[in-house]
Amino acid sequence: MKILVSFKSVPDPNDVAVAGAAVSTPKSVINSFDEIAIEEALRIRERGEATEIVGVTIGVSAVDEQIRSALAMGVDRAIRVDDSRALDPYAVARILGAVVKKEAPHVVIMGKQAVDDDSNQVGQMLAGLLGWPQATFVSKIEFLDNKTRARCTRETDAGLEVIEVNLPAIITTDLRLNEPRYVSLPGLIKARRKPIEVLTCDQLGVTVRPLTTVLSIARPPKRPAGTRVESVEELIMKLRQEAKVL
Amino acid sequence: MAESLILIEHDRQQVKRPSLHAITLAQQLGGNYALLVVGHGLDGIAASLVSYGASAVVVADDPALAEPLADRYAMVIAEAARRLGAKTILGTSSTFSKDVLPRAAALLDAPMVTDVIAIEKMDGSISYRRPINAGSMFANVKVEGDRRVLTVRATAFEPPAANAAPCPISHFDFDAASLPNGMQFISREERRSDRPDLTEARVVVSGGRPLKDKETFERLVGRLADALGGAIGATRAAVDAGMAPNDYQIGQTGKIIAPELYIALGISGAIQHLAGIKDSRIIVAINKDPDAPIFQMATYALVGDLYQIVPQLIESIRRA
Numbered sequence: 001m002k003i004l005v006s007f008k009s010v011p012d013p014n015d016v017a018v019a020g021a022a023v024s025t026p027k028s029v030i031n032s033f034d035e036i037a038i039e040e041a042l043r044i045r046e047r048g049e050a051t052e053i054v055g056v057t058i059g060v061s062a063v064d065e066q067i068r069s070a071l072a073m074g075v076d077r078a079i080r081v082d083d084s085r086a087l088d089p090y091a092v093a094r095i096l097g098a099v100v101k102k103e104a105p106h107v108v109i110m111g112k113q114a115v116d117d118d119s120n121q122v123g124q125m126l127a128g129l130l131g132w133p134q135a136t137f138v139s140k141i142e143f144l145d146n147k148t149r150a151r152c153t154r155e156t157d158a159g160l161e162v163i164e165v166n167l168p169a170i171i172t173t174d175l176r177l178n179e180p181r182y183v184s185l186p187g188l189i190k191a192r193r194k195p196i197e198v199l200t201c202d203q204l205g206v207t208v209r210p211l212t213t214v215l216s217i218a219r220p221p222k223r224p225a226g227t228r229v230e231s232v233e234e235l236i237m238k239l240r241q242e243a244k245v246l
Numbered sequence: 247m248a249e250s251l252i253l254i255e256h257d258r259q260q261v262k263r264p265s266l267h268a269i270t271l272a273q274q275l276g277g278n279y280a281l282l283v284v285g286h287g288l289d290g291i292a293a294s295l296v297s298y299g300a301s302a303v304v305v306a307d308d309p310a311l312a313e314p315l316a317d318r319y320a321m322v323i324a325e326a327a328r329r330l331g332a333k334t335i336l337g338t339s340s341t342f343s344k345d346v347l348p349r350a351a352a353l354l355d356a357p358m359v360t361d362v363i364a365i366e367k368m369d370g371s372i373s374y375r376r377p378i379n380a381g382s383m384f385a386n387v388k389v390e391g392d393r394r395v396l397t398v399r400a401t402a403f404e405p406p407a408a409n410a411a412p413c414p415i416s417h418f419d420f421d422a423a424s425l426p427n428g429m430q431f432i433s434r435e436e437r438r439s440d441r442p443d444l445t446e447a448r449v450v451v452s453g454g455r456p457l458k459d460k461e462t463f464e465r466l467v468g469r470l471a472d473a474l475g476g477a478i479g480a481t482r483a484a485v486d487a488g489m490a491p492n493d494y495q496i497g498q499t500g501k502i503i504a505p506e507l508y509i510a511l512g513i514s515g516a517i518q519h520l521a522g523i524k525d526s527r528i529i530v531a532i533n534k535d536p537d538a539p540i541f542q543m544a545t546y547a548l549v550g551d552l553y554q555i556v557p558q559l560i561e562s563i564r565r566a
């Protein structure tokens with residue numbers, strides 16, 4: 001079984017600033033949900049259910065650092081689609097769709113959302129474009145029937161749901177699926193020898209134009225500073241008389 | 247014909263109220279709007295929707311749609327949008343809409359904007375405001391093309407009034423045999439609770455990692471919530487430790503709430519958690535670490551051990 005994992009390079013969530021219509025960051029990292037997707041692919045391979053894990057990301061050469069981290073975690077080889085534009089989720093889904101057609105994996109695993117734009121769209125859009133089944137917000141994956149189907153537990157607003165999807169399918173990961181491993185030193189050394197293939201949209205035969213443009217980004221107004229209370233009595237009094245919520 | 251088409255969410259028995267808030271955004275956008283319900287056995291649900299000022303309630307009812315499988319639902323939604331000529335397809339920001347609507351957007355070859363909290367009209371064009379980076383920033387987004395899909399954050403829009411003259415209910419005919427067959431529903435595990443729904447509650451009490459286990463969580467967070475007639479929430483750490491089910495999770499990747507009163511017990515205030523509570527009117531934080539980040543957002547801060555403070559709180563609320 002061949003697994004394709006896609007990952008996005010995002011600003012380190014602990015260190016972001018606003019700069020015009022973009023966020024700026026001293027450091028980029030792999031989107032945490034995508035890290036969970038990579039970890040899951042590795043575990044599936046470790047269980048002997050997968051033979052190859054291919055990583056894919058879109059961006060300019062600066063994202064090679066995140067690609068190296070993915071390779072160091074254990075991804076076998078990587079594809080970078082070279083594109084410098086601010087792509088919206090639909091454009092990303094279309095580019096990934098072209099990569100999926102080229103690579104023909106049995107399953108695509110990716111994070112349920114990117115922690116920078118918080119859109120939560122790409123996996124579902126990709127599944128729609130390919131006409132593949134999808135399992136989103138997944139916290140457990142099992143392969144059945146000689147890997148022709150996957151049984152997935154999904155986290156929903158009301159609790160948990162179990163569905164089965166025929167393969168090939170798109171699976172998007174939730175937090176509880178696993179705990180990603182740390183990159184080891186031998187992993188990092190090995191990663192240097194692993195291939196990164198650079199492709200363009202032209203080479204993939206896909207023309208996309210982002211239809212969504214960010215006009216501006218701003219910090220929301222700060223909440224007014226709060227009050228320190230010294231006791232339960234004082235808290236109750238404030239909630240009654242000042243806030244009038246009791 | 248309808249300018250906007252609103253996907254209404256239900257639990258097979260009744261409409262999920264937060265999904266109605268998308269109607270308010272459709273009204274702000276202008277033009278007429280139709281409501282779409284998808285599922286099976288929907289007569290009662292459809293009838294409850296006729297007074298919201300829509301041009302029609304469109305019902306896609308079929309045994310093949312009994313469970314919300316994204317491949318089928320997305321196809322029905324996309325087909326309905328095409329047939330009605332809808333330019334804007336809307337839903338609420340729930341796990342249901344987030345599962346099916348992006349897929350429908352792809353089928354419609356349309357871009358999507360998630361979590362809209364406001365719109366801005368300028369020189370005839372519209373931009374959408376939405377939170378990004380765990381709600382630490384707002385982006386203003388413009389969309390091109392003649393069709394778009396939006397999900398709205400329910401807490402940012404008022405519930406619509408149900409006082410219009412009843413509109414017609416129309417049955418959406420489609421060929422159920424042509425729907426995809428690649429996904430199967432197996433089972434569902436939902437808790438039924440007597441407590442108010444988290445996203446609609448006036449008071450929410452929530453607990454974090456130091457609540458230790460399920461029993462302690464229920465004894466402290468649960469009882470305080472009951473004393474206040476409120477709902478229960480939790481941090482991801484509490485969910486991961488098995489103290490609370492995943493649907494209690496509040497935050498960037500959990501539920502977004504906007505109660506009158508939010509009480510945080512033993513919660514550090516990670517940015518991912520704060521993302522879900524920013525719109526609470528009053529925030530009370532109880533934490534033994536005076537430097538916990540939650541205190542920067544709290545209206546009232548009480549430094550101390552929750553194991554001592556919470557029983558006292560329950561006691562004084564009960565006495566009153």
Ligand SMILES: Cc1cc2nc3c(=O)[nH]c(=O)nc-3n(C[C@H](O)[C@H](O)[C@H](O)COP(=O)(O)OP(=O)(O)OC[C@H]3O[C@@H](n4cnc5c(N)ncnc54)[C@H](O)[C@@H]3O)c2cc1C
Binds near residue numbers: 453483500552
């Ligand atoms: C991609 C991603 C998405 C995430 N999404 C979410 C999300 O949606 N929601 C969410 O909540 N988290 C989310 N998280 C996790 C988040 O980053 C934090 O780890 C989590 O919110 C911490 O939970 P906590 O405050 O319960 O635990 P901790 O951070 O461990 O804090 C416990 C607090 O309790 C205090 N305390 C300890 N003992 C006592 C006592 N006896 N009395 C009083 N106070 C005490 C401590 O001082 C501390 O401040 C996400 C993380 C990632 C990486």
